[in-house]
Amino acid sequence: MFNRIAGIAVNTFRESVRDRVLAALIIIAIVVMASAKVIQPVALGEAEKIVKDLGLSAITLFCVLIAILVGGRIVYREVEKRTIYLLLSRPVRRTEFIIGKYLGMMLVLGVSLLILTAGFYLVLVLTGVKPDSRLLLAVVMTGFELAILTAVAVLFSTFVTPIASAVFTFLIYFIGHSTHLLKQLAAMSPVVAVKFIGLFLYYLLPNLNNFNLRGDVVHGAPLNPLAIVISIAYALVYTFTLLFIAVVIFNRRDF
Amino acid sequence: MNLTEITRPVPRGPGWLVTLLPVVLVVWGFVGVYLLQLAFDSTARPGERLVQELAYFPSGVALREMAIEYREAMADFIWLVAIDYYGRHEQTDRRYEWLGHIFEVLTTLDPRFIGAYHFGAITLAWDAHQPVEALRILFSGMKANPLNWQLPFDAGFINYILIGDYQSAAKLFQVASKLPDAWPIIERWVPYATARSGDFATAREMWKDLYYSTDNKKLKELIVRQLKWLKLEEGRAKIQKAVDRFIEKEKRVPAGIQELLERGYLQELPEEPYGGRYYLEGNQVRTTTPASRRGSG
Numbered sequence A: 001m002f003n004r005i006a007g008i009a010v011n012t013f014r015e016s017v018r019d020r021v022l023a024a025l026i027i028i029a030i031v032v033m034a035s036a037k038v039i040q041p042v043a044l045g046e047a048e049k050i051v052k053d054l055g056l057s058a059i060t061l062f063c064v065l066i067a068i069l070v071g072g073r074i075v076y077r078e079v080e081k082r083t084i085y086l087l088l089s090r091p092v093r094r095t096e097f098i099i100g101k102y103l104g105m106m107l108v109l110g111v112s113l114l115i116l117t118a119g120f121y122l123v124l125v126l127t128g129v130k131p132d133s134r135l136l137l138a139v140v141m142t143g144f145e146l147a148i149l150t151a152v153a154v155l156f157s158t159f160v161t162p163i164a165s166a167v168f169t170f171l172i173y174f175i176g177h178s179t180h181l182l183k184q185l186a187a188m189s190p191v192v193a194v195k196f197i198g199l200f201l202y203y204l205l206p207n208l209n210n211f212n213l214r215g216d217v218v219h220g221a222p223l224n225p226l227a228i229v230i231s232i233a234y235a236l237v238y239t240f241t242l243l244f245i246a247v248v249i250f251n252r253r254d255f
Numbered sequence B: 001m002n003l004t005e006i007t008r009p010v011p012r013g014p015g016w017l018v019t020l021l022p023v024v025l026v027v028w029g030f031v032g033v034y035l036l037q038l039a040f041d042s043t044a045r046p047g048e049r050l051v052q053e054l055a056y057f058p059s060g061v062a063l064r065e066m067a068i069e070y071r072e073a074m075a076d077f078i079w080l081v082a083i084d085y086y087g088r089h090e091q092t093d094r095r096y097e098w099l100g101h102i103f104e105v106l107t108t109l110d111p112r113f114i115g116a117y118h119f120g121a122i123t124l125a126w127d128a129h130q131p132v133e134a135l136r137i138l139f140s141g142m143k144a145n146p147l148n149w150q151l152p153f154d155a156g157f158i159n160y161i162l163i164g165d166y167q168s169a170a171k172l173f174q175v176a177s178k179l180p181d182a183w184p185i186i187e188r189w190v191p192y193a194t195a196r197s198g199d200f201a202t203a204r205e206m207w208k209d210l211y212y213s214t215d216n217k218k219l220k221e222l223i224v225r226q227l228k229w230l231k232l233e234e235g236r237a238k239i240q241k242a243v244d245r246f247i248e249k250e251k252r253v254p255a256g257i258q259e260l261l262e263r264g265y266l267q268e269l270p271e272e273p274y275g276g277r278y279y280l281e282g283n284q285v286r287t288t289t290p291a292s293r294r295g296s297g
Helices: A001-019 A020-034 A036-042 A047-069 A071-080 A083-088 A094-126 A132-157 A160-175 A179-188 A193-204 A214-219 A225-252 B015-041 B044-054 B061-065 B069-093 B099-109 B114-126 B133-144 B152-161 B167-176 B186-196 B200-213 B217-250 B257-262
Strands: B279-280 B284-287
Touching: A001 A094, A001 B279, A020 A047, A020 A094, A020 A132, A036 A047, A036 A094, A036 B069, A047 A071, A047 A094, A047 A132, A047 A160, A047 A214, A047 B069, A071 A083, A071 A094, A071 A132, A071 A160, A083 A094, A094 A132, A094 A225, A132 A160, A132 A214, A132 A225, A179 A193, A214 B069, B044 B257, B061 B099, B069 B099, B069 B114, B069 B217, B099 B114, B099 B133, B114 B133, B114 B152, B114 B217, B114 B284, B152 B167, B152 B186, B152 B200, B167 B186, B186 B200, B200 B217, B217 B279, B217 B284, B257 B279
Parallel strands: none
Antiparallel strands: B279 B284
16 A cells, blocks of 8 residues: 555656746745845845745745645646546555645655755855754744645645635635634624634634744744644644545545 | 759748847837836826835734735835835935834834834934834834843933933833843943933943944944034034133123134134034024034934
């Protein structure tokens, strides 16, 4: 079983690496990070903060775009090109197919994160900013955020078109960073139904802000190790749940 | 095979002029766009420009929610816009109507951006002449960053130099001096404020301390301007004191500064730091340097 999943994952990785969108996004991200060098002389003593903020934000933004744009079509493309029939006629379970596709996409994102982080550290060296090991922790937490987001993209990819999947995943991403507003709404509203719906959605939707350590890391604020461990566990449980739903939907589809 | 078919000349491709035509058209298209934008910019009325400036800055709370997880990066962008805004107005009309608003938005987006509070408060207090607004921004910064010494220190400085509230200044310097990594110099500022001295020499020392504490080029320029202005005021106060003594003793207004020097009321003529000269208008000391050249006070 593991061999089959690994095979699908590696093939998904190879296929995605050939995608021009991926290469274009990585190049643009590195150019954005390098633009910090231009900003540096006009930053009036705040260059270090700007270089770090810009680098970490570019890594997150462009990896999120890769997850949404590339991840949103990995399953649909197989169905559209009818290669799914070839795959499923072999002794490959649908569950293995979904997990393999997801892991392949995570491999793409892992490699993208590595390339972008290397580019970021190069920019730090070029701009004379001391590379701080805590910055890596912020990147790792971005990786866990991407794990959830990719699972969302794969889930949508099992039953809607790539464009719809990209739109829905982006909406989940945006709402996932605004869930605190739902909690505030529930706390402020005197209507019981609004309170219930607000809290229900707050706990149902992914709280992606849990994974944003960039501000703390850049400002040198103390980090809470327990919160980090809980966030990682949250990402794993959420991802498994989404993949399970994706498998259920995919199993029900008639090919 | 027919011989004419073999020797038929190969049809020639389009000439270089035809190949180049699309490129030329595209270049001219962009030249046209550039010229039209130039024409548009020159016809925009000042009111429109003001609206455009304001349009960059919706409320900080709205921007914070729109920026989702890119608040710090958005704050950095607004920091660059704030520097540009400040620099542009510093070079032209020296009116900073939106400066407070910009720094408010900036610090709402990134409440831990100490450099923004520091620069924003000093420029607001001295260049925009809004010390109360500057203190408000600093106090909101102190709430968000209770362990940072720079913010109570800046608030104390504004209270001491601009507002003249020495009691509050002493309290704020005391608070700042007890916070982690506080600048050791602050300890010596506490007695200054407690003694309510408020004299030129103390103010000069404080500005100098501030000058050596910052890497911010614009802030350094502001401090140099303030030191120059302080020198002018110090010279003017010195001559004014001599004039008052003269009037008290001689029961008349001196004919000019030269008379003060000749009669020994003034030992030497203080230097006018802007290159102008001091003169008397009735019993008041004035300078020939116009107010617009003197910077703020």
